[in-house]
Amino acid sequence: xxxxxxxxxxxxxxxxxxxxxxxxxxxxxxxxxxxxxxxxxxxxxxxxxxxxxxxxxxxxxxxxxxxxxxxxxxxxxxxxxxxxxxxxxxxxxxxxxxxxxxxxxxxxxxxxxxxxxxxxxxxxxxxxxxxxxxxxxxxxxxxxxxxxxxxxxxxxxxxxxxxxxxxxxxxxxxxxxxxxxxxxxxxxxxxxxxxxxxxxxxxxxxxxxxxxxxxxxxxxxxxxxxxxxxxxxxxxxxxxxxxxxxxxxxxxxxxxxxxxxxxxxxxxxxxxxxxxxxxxxxxxxxxxxxxxxxxxxxxxxxxxxxxxxxxxxxxxxxxxxxxxxxxxxxxxxxxxxxxxxxxxxxxxxxxxxxxxxxxxxxxxxxxxxxxxxxxxxxxxxxxxxxxx
Ligand SMILES: Cc1ncc(COP(=O)(O)O)c(C=O)c1O
Numbered sequence: 001x002x003x004x005x006x007x008x009x010x011x012x013x014x015x016x017x018x019x020x021x022x023x024x025x026x027x028x029x030x031x032x033x034x035x036x037x038x039x040x041x042x043x044x045x046x047x048x049x050x051x052x053x054x055x056x057x058x059x060x061x062x063x064x065x066x067x068x069x070x071x072x073x074x075x076x077x078x079x080x081x082x083x084x085x086x087x088x089x090x091x092x093x094x095x096x097x098x099x100x101x102x103x104x105x106x107x108x109x110x111x112x113x114x115x116x117x118x119x120x121x122x123x124x125x126x127x128x129x130x131x132x133x134x135x136x137x138x139x140x141x142x143x144x145x146x147x148x149x150x151x152x153x154x155x156x157x158x159x160x161x162x163x164x165x166x167x168x169x170x171x172x173x174x175x176x177x178x179x180x181x182x183x184x185x186x187x188x189x190x191x192x193x194x195x196x197x198x199x200x201x202x203x204x205x206x207x208x209x210x211x212x213x214x215x216x217x218x219x220x221x222x223x224x225x226x227x228x229x230x231x232x233x234x235x236x237x238x239x240x241x242x243x244x245x246x247x248x249x250x251x252x253x254x255x256x257x258x259x260x261x262x263x264x265x266x267x268x269x270x271x272x273x274x275x276x277x278x279x280x281x282x283x284x285x286x287x288x289x290x291x292x293x294x295x296x297x298x299x300x301x302x303x304x305x306x307x308x309x310x311x312x313x314x315x316x317x318x319x320x321x322x323x324x325x326x327x328x329x330x331x332x333x334x335x336x337x338x339x340x341x342x343x344x345x346x347x348x349x350x351x352x353x354x355x356x357x358x359x360x361x362x363x364x365x366x367x368x369x370x371x372x373x374x375x376x377x378x379x380x381x382x383x384x385x386x387x388x
Contacts, residue, residue, distance in 0.1 A: 008337060015042025018356050018363050020342065028337070029367055031355040032344045036177070036209050036320075039236035040281045041358040047239045050277035051270060058269045063090075063262065073272035076279045077245070080218045085231055087253035089246040090267030094208035094234035095123025097244035098171075101230045102127050102145075103261055105169035105202045108252040113147035113167040115159065115201075120150070121178035122171065122206055131171055133179070154184040156191035163195065169202035169230075170195075174220035177209035180350035181315060181322035189224040202229040202252065208244075209320070212236040213282050213357060216292030216318035223317070239281075241274035287357040291318040294359050301368045308379040312349075321353040322346060323371065327382070335374035341367050 011023040018041055020028045033039060040047060054069055061067040074088060089100045106112060116122070116131040123129065129138055130145035138144060147166065151158040153176060163170070174189060176182035196203040205228040210220035212233060217223055219231060229252060234244040244266075265271075282288060295318035302314045305323055313324040325332065329351050336343050336351075346352035355367070 008342075010337070017041040017044075017358055018360070027340060029341045029355075029363055029370075031353045031367055032342045033236070033354050033356050034240065035344065036214065036235045036354045037240045038356050039212055039214065040239045040278055040285075040287065041356040042240075044239060044277075044281055044358075046281050047241075047274055047277040050273045051241065054270050054273035060265070061267075061269050062264065063267055067267075067269050067272070069269035069272040069276070070267045073276040073279075076276050077247075080279055080283070081231070081247055082219070082221075082227060084227060084249055085247035087248050087250050089248075089253075089261070089263075090271075091234075091244035091246070091263045092242040092265050092271070093123075093244050094206075094232065095125045095128045095244075096263065096266075097208065097232040097234050097246045098122045098128040098131070098206060099125060100246045100261055101169075101171070101204045101232055101248075102131075104230060104246070104248060104252055104256055105204065107260065108255040109168040109200070109202060111166050111168040111201075113149070113164065114145070115162045115167055115170045116148060116150050117153040117172045117176070118150045119153060119176055119179035119182065120171075120173060120206075121176070122173075153182060154188050156188060156195060159192060160195050160199075163199045163201055167199070167201045169204050171204040171206060173206045173208075174210050174223075175215065175317060175320060177320070177352075178346055180324065180347040181320060181352060183315060183317060187224070189221060189226045193226050193228070196229070204228065204230040204232065206232045208232055208234045209354075212278070213288040213291050214318055214320050214354070216288060216295055218288060220317070237278065238271050238274035239278040241271050243271040243275050245275075282357070285358070290359075291357045294357070294361075294364060295319045295321065297361060298353070298355075298359070298364045298368070301364060302371070304368070305371060305375055308375050310379045310382055311375060316353075319353070319355055319357055319359065323351040323353070323375075325349045325351065325375075331378055332371075332374055335378065336370055339370045339374065341370040343371075 020030045120133045122131045151162045231247040237243045305311045344352040
């Protein structure tokens with residue numbers, strides 16, 4: 001592979017539920033879900049069976065033809081997604097889901113500019129990269145889209161001032177994921193909605209990480225009862241099979257004409273079968289409620305880590321949680337891995353937890369036990385002056 005990834009020294013062979021197994025027979029509790037993807041757990045039997053069944057019938061079907069697997073998925077998605085967002089564009093990743101939203105916003109409004117949030121992450125292809133906040137991602141690839149400004153996340157007055165006559169859309173994550181599980185102040189999304197409506201610009205919600213039930217609602221926007229104009233989904237939508245979906249209103253969708261945008265693989269029967277099975281499992285096993293309940297359970301248990309002076313904060317919503325350290329979190333992340341717990345980073349000093357929603361109390365307890373051991377050891381080492 002091109003040398004683009006920080007590699008962990010583990011060869012993963014198979015997965016089941018919340019567990020991954022390496023080629024040496026070691027078991028890991030997976031609190032990453034592969035970056036928020038394996039929402040129904042690894043290899044959920046219903047999802048696997050749906051993929052097998054579809055694979056025997058038809059693998060590919062271009063968007064210019066109708067297909068039953070796609071229709072069934074869209075029907076299911078329309079049951080769970082907001083009713084006013086009744087047109088879908090299908091792609092294969094999060095960043096592609098954002099790319100369509102950007103083109104849609106420009107055509108639907110006839111304007112060019114975008115306002116995004118400081119510390120946001122929307123992807124790394126040239127369009128979405130123009131919005132992504134971190135300079136280290138953007139600067140080597142300049143020039144990107146010209147008309148993008150960034151405002152502080154959670155400050156409605158700053159957003160108001162940043163919108164001008166040429167702004168097409170405001171784009172934001174309801175909870176910022178990559179930058180450390182940043183939850184905005186209560187009512188903020190409602191203020192953003194009002195500002196966008198007043199100023200006649202589209203509100204695009206990037207729910208690629210927060211969506212599909214992770215925060216205890218199908219969309220995190222539902223916590224605030226907010227109605228965005230466009231929603232970007234991907235990651236968990238097909239339990240690990242590549243699938244992106246951009247949801248928008250019929251009116252906005254009608255502004256892009258045949259040929260204005262496309263994707264060869266978008267909405268292929270295999271991805272749609274995996275997507276439909278994922279939504280079925282989420283509904284049948286009441287995983288959204290489970291995310292809420294287990295999220296509260298886990299977050300309460302994690303509070304005990306605040307006894308260590310190197311832990312600054314525990315936060316998040318549903319099963320999208322963070323333990324913020326007062327120093328670089330890398331030692332904690334590798335320490336957990338050595339003890340059989342996979343966790344993610346988010347920014348320099350945040351340990352991010354995105355476990356599958358099928359998480360049990362036992363697995364949650366085990367993870368907290370490992371985190372306590374590793375953070376406890378780190379705390380003692382630092383108190384002892386190892387690395388002040
Ligand atoms: C909020 C958000 N938007 C967009 C993306 C990009 O998704 P992908 O890596 O599938 O292109 C990510 C990925 O982490 C994300 O978290």
